[in-house]
Amino acid sequence: MKLDRVLTIVGAAGLRAIAQGPRIIERFALVVALLFVAFSSASFASQQPMLAFAARVAGDDARTRVVIDFESKPAFSVHYIGKPERIVVDLSATAFGFPAGDLAPRGLFKDIRYGTMGEDSARLVFTTSRPVKLVTAEVRQNEDRGFRLILDAEITSQPQFDAMLKTQDWGQSAAVPPQDIDPPVEDGVFVVAVDAGHGGIDAGASGATTKTPEKTVTLAFAKLLADKLNKIEGVKAFLTRDDDTYLSLSERVTVARQHHADLFISIHADTLPQKDIRGATVYTLSDKASDRMAENLAARENLSDQLAGYQVEDAKPEVADILLDLTRRETQAFSVALADNVVKSFDGQVGLINNPHRQANFQVLRAPDIPSALLEMGFLSNSDDEKLLLDENWRDKVASLLAEAVHRYHKRSVANGG
Template sequence: MRITCVALLSLGLCSGLSSTLAAAVDSKPLLAFAARIAGDNARTRIVIDFEEKPEFSVHYIGSPERVIIDLPATTFAFPEADLAARGLFSDIRYGTMDESSARIVLTAIRPVRLALAEVQPNEQGGFRLVLDAEMVSAEIFADLVKKQTWTTPAAAKPEDITTAAKDDVFTVAVDAGHGGIDAGATGAASKTPEKTITLAFARVLAAKLSEQKGVEAFLTRDKDTFLSLSERVMIARQHGADLFISLHADTLAQKDIRGATVYTLSDRASDRMAENLAMRENLSDQLAGFSLQSGPPEVADILLDLTRRETQAFSITLANTVVKSFEGQIGLINNPHRHAGFQVLRAPDIPSVLLELGFLSNPEDEKLLLDEGWRARVADLIANAVVRYRTQALADGG
């Protein structure tokens, strides 16, 4: 939405403009000739194309949470629809402040920060301002507001946006599948929802992992609440996770199929069953109105980061280690290491696996999934596998 300084004054946003921007009084306004936005409720990217390189500054305001981008005098020549609010933002306004400055106001649906804010050269000439927003906790946002200065414009720096300090602790994100409005599968006999089983197992597994020397585990969700697939990955990254384990207990039409399965990411499914399971899991977001198809195709990688080859190799190593730990101890499906396009496994920098603990459509598996002793035994096996994986990864320089 285009705005003028009069409109911005009504929002209380005309104070604190950088003196650096005022130097552009006598210069020709910048031309912002194109814009695009894509994202979801965890990450959103905004890209604005300029003819000339823009100087800019970033600030944060609370109540409601807003991100302010100050620019020199700028002519916004792109259609308003190209920068319509979506993803993390409920409202986007931009326009002239005075003859020497302009401003973009991003009103967020939740606390956010710019994980990336930089100007990049375009291959065809000109420059683009790239703003990558990500969800953060209310405490982090409040800290951003408190520590910022309005006197010196500065783009986001790597040291300002680090999510977690690197240390000697091996951090594991334990992701209980489904939750809230997304109940997942249902037990054939007990009618227990998958979301309840995965959370109960996740709590046991996190406790077992945290008992291991040098290992610390946390839950992506610790109660019956809905998290989008992208939120799960973002939470893991913001906690500095070295490993991501997503837990599930699905159903199949073939009730005789039982046993655990470990999945890693691949754009091409290993078999029809893996493909069908991935498709069903990837539809979870739609239950709460989120869609992975809501952005332009050229920025789809904002939501579905391509897994780096090295990270994928570590994921496969972890999967094989878990399978070996299970062999002879608990039931495994035929070909227990499979792969498919699970969106929750697409973090580019975190080795990730999805573990189907068993199938709620099978009576024997259902009984085990509800048994506290079985959960504890399987959690011990997974914890031991993680320790062996960590030892190997450290030896390989991972």
């Protein structure tokens, strides 16, 4: 009850007390005193803000996590604002007791602001570098002290962000719009992410004779492979990039996950100092490279983000929540099965390097929940390989063999209950 309403009621009661004599006035005065003490105490308690005592931000240009620790459990609501794209988090009265540097912008956020909005509310405003969506917005209890608010932001497309702006309910406490804005997947459909290596400012390698950039070769082949995969019943393929656009390594994996990919294939055509080495190679992920050549190739491919001016961060906030060892082992087993199918499909049909299935720590293969492989179709540093890589008929043949390998892998996975 507001103070002006209380005063109105007290005033009316006081007039009646005066009319009834001194003893009633005395009792009335005591009641009024107790009433104002209770009102003042309740009002003081309601204005006590909850304490946000710690904060941290970590992530990259595809996914960024914010964690804020509170003494008590916070109630919150989330809204999206456009032009520029922002995420707004509204809280009840909050005292921000952590150093400002702990909530410094990074990853997807180019600016983070926070503060009180009045006696009873506070607000956090995250200005993003591109359209984003929240895939996680929840409060969890800490083991030692208080609660933590977890916000996971992830890249999305401009049309999807615009759709969220139109459908959001500013009064709801849920942070994520109720509709599924990711592409729907039909039951029983096997989804393949075909990743054309490099793109945009990152041209990759270049041909020894023609100087053709790797990004052009990989995109042409990726489109051909996706077309062939889409002709297989029960298989749906999509491209992580369908034009000369730069995508960071993390973005490629995030796009695959947003499309609910069951398989990720990254296409490359690298160069080597040894001009005589030629043939296709299939790589799967391993913390320890199978050989020096694989280690050097992975190191060079992992520099893609830095070459394009992106800062690479090793921080993996709350990484134990998703990178479960069991999941990684199972995913790795499927990845190896895929690589074996590709090698068998190519054998005798496409030139292969010695030991054609190799392992290395490629960043683009690190998704713990999506079986992944990287195909080096050949080496642009070798003139014979270069001629083949630029030959449409040869690319068509290789794409057909690779599509057959994926189809065979899928059928065996289904038969084995995978």
